[in-house]
Amino acid sequence: MSFLDTLKRSWNGLLGTRHIKGSRRGTANYSYLNARVRGMKSYLFPKETYPRLMNMEIDQIARFIQESAYKEDVDQLAQTYEGADLIEHALNRNLAESFTKLINISEDEPKYLITEYLRKFDVWNIKTILRGKQMNASPGEIKENLVSAGEYTYTFLSGLAEKESVEEVVEAFSDSSYYSILKKFDGTNLSDVENMLDKMYYDQLYYAVSETKTKEFKLFLQFVQTEIDVRNLITLFRTKKENLPEDEILDMMIDNGLVFDMDDIRKLVPLSFEEFIDELKKYSIWDKISDVVDPDMKSLISVETSLKKYALTYARKFAHANPLSIATIMYYILTKNNEVNNLRIVVRGKSAGLPDETIRNQLVI
Amino acid sequence: MVEPSIWTNPEGWKAIGAALAVGISAIATALAQREIGSAAVGAMIENEALFGKGLILTVIPEAIVIFGLVVALIIVG
Numbered sequence: 001m002s003f004l005d006t007l008k009r010s011w012n013g014l015l016g017t018r019h020i021k022g023s024r025r026g027t028a029n030y031s032y033l034n035a036r037v038r039g040m041k042s043y044l045f046p047k048e049t050y051p052r053l054m055n056m057e058i059d060q061i062a063r064f065i066q067e068s069a070y071k072e073d074v075d076q077l078a079q080t081y082e083g084a085d086l087i088e089h090a091l092n093r094n095l096a097e098s099f100t101k102l103i104n105i106s107e108d109e110p111k112y113l114i115t116e117y118l119r120k121f122d123v124w125n126i127k128t129i130l131r132g133k134q135m136n137a138s139p140g141e142i143k144e145n146l147v148s149a150g151e152y153t154y155t156f157l158s159g160l161a162e163k164e165s166v167e168e169v170v171e172a173f174s175d176s177s178y179y180s181i182l183k184k185f186d187g188t189n190l191s192d193v194e195n196m197l198d199k200m201y202y203d204q205l206y207y208a209v210s211e212t213k214t215k216e217f218k219l220f221l222q223f224v225q226t227e228i229d230v231r232n233l234i235t236l237f238r239t240k241k242e243n244l245p246e247d248e249i250l251d252m253m254i255d256n257g258l259v260f261d262m263d264d265i266r267k268l269v270p271l272s273f274e275e276f277i278d279e280l281k282k283y284s285i286w287d288k289i290s291d292v293v294d295p296d297m298k299s300l301i302s303v304e305t306s307l308k309k310y311a312l313t314y315a316r317k318f319a320h321a322n323p324l325s326i327a328t329i330m331y332y333i334l335t336k337n338n339e340v341n342n343l344r345i346v347v348r349g350k351s352a353g354l355p356d357e358t359i360r361n362q363l364v365i
Numbered sequence: 366m367v368e369p370s371i372w373t374n375p376e377g378w379k380a381i382g383a384a385l386a387v388g389i390s391a392i393a394t395a396l397a398q399r400e401i402g403s404a405a406v407g408a409m410i411e412n413e414a415l416f417g418k419g420l421i422l423t424v425i426p427e428a429i430v431i432f433g434l435v436v437a438l439i440i441v442g
Contacts, residue, residue: 032403039411 043069084351099149122150225258383437390433397426
C-alpha cells in the first residue's frame with residue numbers, strides 16, 4: 001500500500017466513510033467468492049418458513065430469528081430493544097453486516113461492482129435521515145431504519161440522526177457528490193430531492209459500469225437495467241393510477257432501462273391507465289404480470305409483488321446460467337435484501353394487527 | 366570421430382517428450398486446482414463440515430498429472 005493510499009484511508013476514516021472501492025482491473029477470484037456467497041446463501045430462510053412465521057406471535061418470531069443466522073445480532077441488541085423494534089434493528093444490522101462482508105471478502109472487479117451497487121444504501125440512509133428530520137422523528141426512530149451497508153459507517157450515520165436540524169445533516173455531506181442535490185433541499189421539496197437522489201444513483205451506477213465492456217460488467221449492467229425497468233414500471237403504475245400530470249411522472253423516470261428506454265417511457269407517460277395497460281401488452285414483461293393486472297384494479301400491491309418477483313426470478317435464472325460470475329453475487333444481494341424485507345413486513349404487519357391475508361399479499365416469495 | 370548431434374539423438378527427444386508430458390499436465394492440474402482449491406477454502410470458511418468434501422474435490426485433478434507421469438515413464442522406459 002502506497003503512502004497516498006494510507007493517507008486516503010485515514011482521511012476517509014475521519015470523514016466517516018469506509019475505504020471500500022475496488023479496482024476495475026486485475027484478476028478476481030470468482031471461484032472463492034462464489035463458494036462463500038453460496039455458503040452465505042444457504043443460511044437464508046426457505047420459502048416454507050413464511051407460512052410458519054405467519055402463525056407465530058412477535059416474541060415467538062424473535063425467538064425463531066434468534067435461533068437462525070441472525071443470532072448474534074439479536075443477542076447484541078436484546079438489552080437495548082425488545083419486540084418488533086428488536087427484530088427490525090437485528091434485521092438491519094445483519095443486512096449491513098452481510099453486505100459489508102461481501103465487500104471485505106471480494107477484491108478488484110467484483111469489489112468495484114458490489115461497492116458501486118451498494119451505494120444504494122447510502123442514498124437510502126440519506127433519504128431516511130432527511131425524512132425523519134422533516135417529520136420530527138426521534139433519533140431512535142431514524143436509527144431503526146438505517147442500514148449502513150454502503151460507504152458511510154453506522155457511527156457516522158447515527159451521529160447525523162442525532163443532529164438538531166436538517167441544515168446540519170446536509171452540511172455533513174458537503175464533500176460528497178450528493179451535496180449538489182442536498183443543498184437544494186428547502187424543507188418543502190423532500191420528494192423532489194428524493195427523486196433526484198435516486199436518479200443520480202442510477203445514473204452514476206450506469207456510467208460507472210457501462211464504460212468497461214468486459215463480460216462481468218455487461219452481466220452486471222443487465223441486472224441494473226432490469227432493476228431500473230421494475231422501478232420505472234412500479235412508479236408508472238402508481239402515478240397512472242393517481243392520474244398525476246405528465247411532467248411530474250417524467251421527472252420520476254430513470255433512464256437506461258433494459259426493456260423500457262426513455263423513448264418507450266415517453267410513449268407510455270401520456271396514456272390513461274387503461275391505455276397504458278393495453279400498451280404494456282406489447283412488451284415481453286406482460287407475461288409476468290398479465291394475471292394480476294386489470295384496468296379496474298383497486299390495489300396495486302399484487303402488481304408490485306409480481307414485478308419484484310420478476311426481478312428475483314430474472315436474477316435467479318441469470319445466476320444459474322452464469323456460474324462463477326458476478327451474477328451469483330447479485331442474486332445473493334437481491335435475495336438477502338428480499339428476505340429482510342419479507343421478515344420486516346411480517347413483523348410490522350403482526351405488530352400493527354393487520355389481517356394475515358394482507359400481510360401474505362405483501363410478501364415476495 | 367564426429368560428435369552425435371542433439372537433433373539426431375533419439376534419447377534426447379525421448380527425454381524432451383517425457384518432460385513435456387509431465388510439465389504440461391502439471392500446469393493443467395495446477396490451473397484446475399487453483400479454482401477448485403480456492404472454492405473449497407471459501408466453502409469451508411462458511412461451513413467447516415465441508416472440509417472432507419473440499420479436500421477430495423481439490424485432489425481430483427491430480428489424476429491429470431499422474432496420467433502425464435505414466436506417459437512420461439512409458440516414453441522413457
